Amino acid sequence: MENQTNKLKRGLTARHIRFMALGSAIGTGLFYGSASAIKMAGPSVLLAYLIGGVFAFIIMRALGEMSVHNPQAGAFSRYAQDYLGPLAGYITGWTYCFEILIVAIADVTAFGLYMSFWFPNVELWVWALSVVLIIGAINLVHVKVFGEFEFWLSFIKVATIIIMILAGIGIIIWGFGNQGEPTGIHNLWTNGGFFANGFIGMILSLQMVMFAYGGIEIIGITAGEAEDPKKTIPKAINSVPFRILIFYVGTLFVIMSIYPWNQVGTHGSPFVLTFENLGITAAAGILNFVVITASLSAINSDVFGVGRMLYGLAEQGQAPKMFTTLSKRGVPWITVLFMMAGLLVAAYLNYIIPEDVFVIIASLATFATVWVWIMILLSQIGFRRKLTPDQISKLDFPLRGGTTTSVIALIFLFGIIGLIGYFPTTRISLYVGFAWIALLVAVYYLKGMGSKKAG
Template sequence: MTDKATLSRGLNSRHIRFIALGSAIGTGLFYGSSESIRTAGPAVLLAYLIGGAAVFLVLRSLGEMAVSDPCAGSFGEYATKHLGPLAGFVTGWTYAFEMVIVCLADVTAFGVYMGFWFPGVPRWIWVLAVVLVVGAMNLFSVKVFGELEFWLSLVKIAAIVAMIIAGAAILVLGIGGADHAGISNLWTNGGFFAHGAHGFVVSFAVVMFAFGGTEIIGVTAGEAQDPEKAIPSAVNSIPLRVVLFYVLTLAVIMSLNPWQHITGAGSPFVEIFASLGVKSAAAVLNVVVIVAALSAINSDIFAAGRIMYGMAERRQAPPVMQRLSRGGVPRTTVAIMIAALLVGVVLNYVMPENVFLVISSIATFATVWVWLMILLTQVAARRRMTPGQAAALKFPVPFWPYGQIVAIAFMVGVLVLLAFSGSTWIALVVGAVWLALLAGAYVLGGRPGASLPAPGLPAPGAGAKEAEAGGAEGAASGSAPAAADTRA
């Protein structure tokens, strides 16, 4: 092994697209959606549509920067360049924190899923097993990781499509003794807004957790074979697919059985089919949600490792985090993630009943904070550009600047919402303490990374030829991406 190795550009468009899906379509859909349904009733479908639109603007903002400046640290590095080293330090470490917390939620859900078959086995045993297995998976080369994540994600996407078709068949043909099944369940059991405007608004605190992980697209830019093609392709396809998967699947679930029947004791997917008497379908879906959890954990460990690697490059994290294996994997950061996830084993031993909701609400704070910083960073980057530079962008954000203003206001609103629920206010407290600790660590640590230059986009007034010259120098130094892989 060598510390002078570099991250390998082994990810093509197919890998990046499914890595992002793997991180986003996981516990938030297969398990966490039960909480959002209980909070808003059928109106949660509208909440997912609105939340998905806001996340799309975040991803387009990130995509604009990632195509212009692909790097391993992604939005942590962009925040350093355009908002200052303190912002970059806080953003990078908060994203790593987010990935740890999201992983804790995912491994907890894995333990819940295994309880479907082995109700007598303590949950923490399954949590420990999955942490060790997925941690080992992340030590493979990035190309092997990309292929593995592609197939894991493909399994759950295919299962979602099959579930939608099977659910539609039950609704139309009445298979499985579904006496209460019918699309009218979306408006006859207390109305579409079953808990009124309050329940609808409060549900966003849970709904936004489901979209967490889509920003991993920016993290993969440093290992993409052709960022200019791979990133736009992934960004443009992911939000629509995520929204369709969430809205269609949850609409089917709430049509098969009144939404009040979803208990949250397990995956609502499995619960519904089991309650309809379709036992074999419930068992198959349990396999799928287990695969989904493995896929999400896999993606999150990958993302946290790459963001910490990028921070180490900017001297905002210990140099040991730059150590790579021969396959170009930041092995130290993977080990750190495994150690952090062992906390999940303890939590599931101490407080198995409440751990998921507490963890997911904290993850929502970290996720939305990172999204907010991505939006603010992109705004700052745009303001530094001349009109000519803005016109030359290869993947500009749409609806500029009004879309950014709306998205920023929305993210701030979601953070405020966390204070108005007895189950989520702790997330705001933990988040505030976390940000204060980071600010203190930055000052006491001698302002790490503050002395580094901020190359980023060409300074205002710089000509296009100067920008091209900078790109040529990067290619000459060997940092340019390899030729594109045409297997999309």
């Protein structure tokens, strides 16, 4: 029984892990959300994505250093506990769970809206219920089946982006679908210049850009189920940020070259416009299919991520012990059912709560993403402090520059929190975020977890 309740099955390959991170980070943020960042920065948003990509990579390498050295279920929550203390691990784990639940609720709702494009007469709750049951069933089978499903969903999404970039290059250079008239790339500087809203516009867009990279930290969650963590995790970490950067920067470069940046998003999705420009009349339908796979992929990753984090928290004595119960296939099935129940209740609430109220709740996700990243970097600094110089030199996958690199990234992330507080529309997420942290601290001490040793 001990063996049954303590061992996750190692069935995720490098291919699975790589596409899980891509699937989690490339979603509606790219397909629809990038338009608002473009409006804020103009063409210089490309520079913002480059800067953001560098710091996303530093965060991933910091997490990778610890994951390869000590692969654990619930990864960064466990590292926060081990290197910063039980309270830090508790807050980080539960904040991540709440963040991902909020994101998953939005994706379940989005799935219903996307399906209504084809089936306008079907009630949205039918799609919400269907997707939760389907994704739940996939997460209850062997982890390898989950990984395979996630691979193909992400593959469709990634393939579409590549086609989009290639099609855009065809329009830019040869004028495909544009009566043979190449558009060139002059739109990048002819509508107010590259820094159309000044250098400050590019800086202000960074908070939206960084949120677009949210989700890549799921690689750390996979550590407990990777087939060979010492090989698969470094491969996944080294390739994913670069690929995400190419997809984001490449896509936006193409879109802003073909269309003036100040028209992007004003006449529909940039993706639809690009496909229509190629003479593909079914562009809206094609895009709808892709965003449906994007939302399925995101929900799938979300259910996996929360389930494994709750499993890790339960192992540490910071969540109900029943969350460590595994099926014969090595799946923490109670955590999957818990996530499904949360999604069903939350999806229902999402339909009855006014949109502005839900936006206030959902804004916590932005704060929580940055919080988790900050804790990853602080954990890496704590991890290094427990090692001797000789042990540091023998690390299998070290973060280049060590703690100095982490400190630079921390300064950047605190700057992002400052930007969140700068805008009245996003400032609410700081109030809600700090209230959430205060609530967790209160629960931690009221339940007497501070005096218990994690198991």
